[in-house]
Amino acid sequence: MKGKATAVFLAISSLAALNAQAYDGSRYEANADIKMDRAKAIALKAYPGTIVEESLEKRHGRLHYAFDIRAHHVTHEVQVDASSGKVLQNSRETEEDDD
Amino acid sequence: MKRGTTSERAIYGRVYRVLHWGMAFLVISALALMEFKGFLPKGKLKHELVYLHMQAGLLVFSLFWIRLCWRMMRPVPPITPQPSPMQKKAATLMHAVLYLMMALIPALGVLALQSKGKAVDFLGFHLPVLLDEDKWLPYALPIRNFHELAGDLLIGLILFHAAAAMLHHLYWRDDALKRMLPGFEHDMKEHQ
Numbered sequence: 001m002k003g004k005a006t007a008v009f010l011a012i013s014s015l016a017a018l019n020a021q022a023y024d025g026s027r028y029e030a031n032a033d034i035k036m037d038r039a040k041a042i043a044l045k046a047y048p049g050t051i052v053e054e055s056l057e058k059r060h061g062r063l064h065y066a067f068d069i070r071a072h073h074v075t076h077e078v079q080v081d082a083s084s085g086k087v088l089q090n091s092r093e094t095e096e097d098d099d
Numbered sequence: 100m101k102r103g104t105t106s107e108r109a110i111y112g113r114v115y116r117v118l119h120w121g122m123a124f125l126v127i128s129a130l131a132l133m134e135f136k137g138f139l140p141k142g143k144l145k146h147e148l149v150y151l152h153m154q155a156g157l158l159v160f161s162l163f164w165i166r167l168c169w170r171m172m173r174p175v176p177p178i179t180p181q182p183s184p185m186q187k188k189a190a191t192l193m194h195a196v197l198y199l200m201m202a203l204i205p206a207l208g209v210l211a212l213q214s215k216g217k218a219v220d221f222l223g224f225h226l227p228v229l230l231d232e233d234k235w236l237p238y239a240l241p242i243r244n245f246h247e248l249a250g251d252l253l254i255g256l257i258l259f260h261a262a263a264a265m266l267h268h269l270y271w272r273d274d275a276l277k278r279m280l281p282g283f284e285h286d287m288k289e290h291q
Binding site (some may be wrong): 023024025050051052053054057059066068070073075077 | 141
């Protein structure tokens with residue numbers, strides 16, 4: 001029975017490990033044509049600075065990367081289409097966007 | 100201390116039980132809000148969930164110090180029948196890691212926000228700025244990722260902790276779980 005108890009503990013730990021994600025929305029990564037590194041480079045070209053937040057979001061069935069990039073005390077939200085690599089948005093972050 | 104009969108058994112004090120279940124509720128709420136947030140696009144709802152997550156996390160951080168003091172000042176009621184030395188060591192390690200996480204994760208959350216120049220409010224008050232954005236901005240994302248990874252680890256630890264409590268109750272049939280539940284004050288001596 002101790003063996004069974006250990007197996008239960010290991011199963012629960014494995015479930016927890018599976019829950020760990022590299023970033024918000026990384027579960028969609030397999031469906032994205034553009035990978036995170038490429039999307040980061042595109043976003044930083046659009047607004048050079050330091051990435052302080054990164055995620056992959058699905059809206060209306062389309063995937064896009066969303067980056068918060070901070071430079072000179074100003075944060076921009078830059079969105080990059082995960083299929084084409086096109087910059088969809090590059091605007092100053094509003095309070096509601098801030099998370 | 101002789102053990103074995105119901106009247107000789109001991110239970111955690113009321114304050115400690117309230118702290119345990121209250122903090123469990125806050126920790127699970129904070130974690131659930133973050134998991135749910137991952138499915139939402141940016142916007143007002145997501146922003147408000149994050150705010151609630153922060154408040155719950157900071158409440159946990161505040162209560163953690165009260166709980167730590169309480170735990171250090173009061174004896175822990177023994178489990179009856181006594182678990183094996185191996186189980187005792189495992190339980191001590193698990194509790195130590197859970198305590199560490201309850202302090203570390205909210206602190207990392209605050210530092211992650213401050214390092215990217217965000218002010219952090221707790222119950223309407225600004226928290227003092229501990230990290231200067233000009234110096235710490237490059238570390239904002241790594242600190243945030245560490246905060247989230249530690250949160251994922253905490254989910255596993257909570258499941259592990261709950262599974263261990265159920266094993267004690269259902270398989271080993273000791274009073275490890277009963278010590279923390281309400282309603283057993285009449286059968287068991289309360290450790291205040």
